[in-house]
Amino acid sequence: MTALSVSLEKAYLTSNTSPQGLNHCQIDFSSDGSSRDWHAEVDLFVDDTDESAGIVTAQPLQPKVNSAQAFSQTREWLDQCKNHTSCGRMPSCTNLPSRVIEVAPADSLGVPCIRSTKGLKGAYLALSYCWGGNQSYVLTMKNLGSLWQGLEMKRLPRTILDAIEVTKSLGFKYLWVDALCIMQDSVEADAQSDMNEELATMNQVYKNAIMTIVAACAPSIVDGFLRDRPCSEQESFNIPCRRGPEQFFVVHIQEHRMYDDMREPINARAWTFQEQLLSPRLLIYASHTLQWQCRTITCNLGGSYHAPNPSAAPRLPSAQMLLSDGPEQHHKHGSIAPEIPHPVLQHWLRIVTSYSSRKASLPSDKLTAISAIAISYAAVFGPEYMAGIWARSAVQQLCWSRASDRIFCRRPTQYRAPSWSWAALDGTVFFASFLQVNDTSVCVPDHRFEIVKWQTRPEVANLPYGQVKAGDLIVKAALRDATFDPSRSRTIRFDGAADVDMHDVKEDSSPANPGLIQTGQGKSDTAEDNYARRIRCLVLYRNKLSQRPEMGGLMLVEAPERKGLLRRMGAYHSANISIFEGCLLDTVCII
Ligand SMILES: [Zn+2]
Secondary structure, three states: OOEEEEEEOOOOOOOOEEOOOOOOOEEEOOOOOOOOOEEEEEEOOOOOOOOOOOOOOOEEOOOOOOOOHHHHHHHHHHHHOOOOHHHOOOOOOEEOOOEEOOOEEEEEOOOOOOEEOOOEEEEEEHHHHHHOOOOOHHHHHHHHHHHOOOOOHHOOOOHHHHHHHHHHHHOOOEEEOHHOOOOOOOOOOOHHHHHHHHHOHHHHHHHOOOOOOOOOOOOOOOOOOOOOOOOOOOOOOOEEEEEEEEEEEEEEEEOOOOOOOHHHHHEOHHHHHHHHHHHEEEEEEEOOOEEEEEEEOEHHHHHEEOOOOOOOOOOOOOHHHHOOOOOOOHOOOOOOOOOHHHHHHHHHHHHHHHHOOEEEOOOOHHHHHHHHHHHHHHHHOOOOEEEEEEEOHHHHHHHEEOOOOOOEEEEOOOOOOOOOOOOHOOOOOEEOOOOOOOEEEEOEEEOOOEEEEEEEEEOOOOOOOOOEEEEEEEEEEEEEEEEEEOOOOEEEEEEEOOOHHHHOOOOOOOOOOOOOEEEEEEEOOEHHHHHEEEEEEEEEEOOOOOOOOOOEEEEEEOOOOOOEEEEEEEEEEEOOOOOOOOOOEEEEEEE
C-alpha cells in the first residue's frame, strides 16, 4: 500500500481578500509523494481567532443580518472608514437631496414622512434596489400632501420598510429612496420636469450619501432583505491543529465556493449600476451574508472569508486617479483632443462592458441610467460626450464589438442611439485591447483617422449625458469596399482579392499570393445584419508590435433612412496590416 501525502500549497494571502490569513488554499494529493494526482480548493475557518493565533483568521458565515451584532459591526465599519485615506472625507453633514424620508420625526409618533429639504444639511443613507414590477405606492403630484403628513406603513413594500429599519437602527434620520423622493407620474408635465431635474443631480445623491443600502438579494421591492440567510448545507471537516506545546485549535475546512455577486438580482439591472458605482460606501445585503464595501476594503459580517470576483462591477476610480492629468488640460473646441490617460480610459471601458450586460425595464433608459457616472467623468474628460463615447480617445471607444461569437446584440424597436455607439444595442460589448507595454501602445489608432465633426441631439436639453434623438459622426479615414459573407470561414473579402473559395485558404498572410491575403474576419452586431452583402470597411487601429499583427475597424453599410450616409453594422479585423496602404482617404458621415 502506498502512503497518501497531502501538502498545502498556494495559500491565498493576496491583499484583496478579507480577512488576511491562511483562509483559502489548494491541497495537492499524491500517492507517491511526488506527482500530483488530484487537488482541491478549500476554505478554512475557525470559531475562535485567538486560539488559532492569527494563522487561520476567517470565521463562519453569519446568517443573521438583522441583529444587534450586524448593526454594531456596521457602525464599526463606518468608524474605520473615516480613517481610510482613499475613501475620502466622510462629512457629518452634507447638502440633503431635495426630498428625503425622515424615518423618525419627533413630532409624529415615529411615523416616517417625506420632507422637502430646501437647502437643509444633514447625514442620510440612500437605497439601491430592484423595483421588479409595478409599484403602486410612489410619490405623485396627487399624494404629495399626504406623504408630507406621514407614510402609510401598511402600503410600503417590504424592501423600503427594511431600509427604514436599517436607517433607524444605525441612528440616522434621513433615507433617500427614488420611488418616494422623485415624482413618478411621468405623464404629468410638472412631474416630468421634476424627474428631469432630479436625474440631473442624481450623481450627487449617491455620492453625498453616508452610505448606500444595497438590497442585493431582493428580486423585487416586495421581497425585503432582512430575513436570516439560509444556513449552508455544505459539509465541513474538523482538523485538530497544534500551534505549540499543549496549545491546540480546530480548523474547519470545506470545499471552496466563490460568492459570485454578479448572480445577485440587483446586478442584472441597469439603474443600480451607477447607484453602486457612485456611492462611496455600500452596505450590501447579499444572499449569503451582510457585506461592507468602501474604496479601501470589502469584508463580511463576523469576519467570514471573502475573495473578490474578478468580473465584479468596478468601483468608481478615486478622485486622484480621475484627476491624474488634471482638469486644466481640457482642450478647447477645435483643437486636437489630448488622449485620456491609459488607466482612466481602461476603467471607463470596463465600466461600459460591465454595464452593457445589464437590462433596463425601459429600453430608452440605456444612456440615462449611466448618465450620473458620465457626469462624474466629464469633470476630467471634458464635456464632449457623444452618446456614450468621449470625444477624447474616441478611436479606442469606437472599437467595440459584441462580446460573444454566438450571441448577437439586439436592436431596440425604437431609435435609441447612433449606430456607432454601443448604446444603440442591447447585449454585452467589449473593446479591442489598446494595451500598453513599456509605455508603448501595442494597438495604436490609425494615424489617418480623424473626426471632422460630430453632433448628438439630446432628448432633454438639461440632460446632455442622457437619451439622444440623433447623432452624426463625420470622419475622414481610409475606407475599402469589400464583401461580407458570414457563411465563409474568412467572412470579409476586400475588392481585388482573387476570387477563390476562401474555405480553401489555409494561411491568411502568404506573401506568394497577394491576392489571397486580402481577407479579414467580421462580426455583425445583430442577427438581422448577418447575411452576405456589400460593405465598406473603415480602419480604426493597427497593431504591428505584437506577435500577431492585426488591423481592424468598422463594417459600414448605406443607411436606408438617409441616402448617402452610412451606418455601422459590425466590426472586423484582419491579419494583413498593409491592406489599406496607399488607400485614398474619404470623408463619410456615419449615423
Ligand atoms: Zn473606507
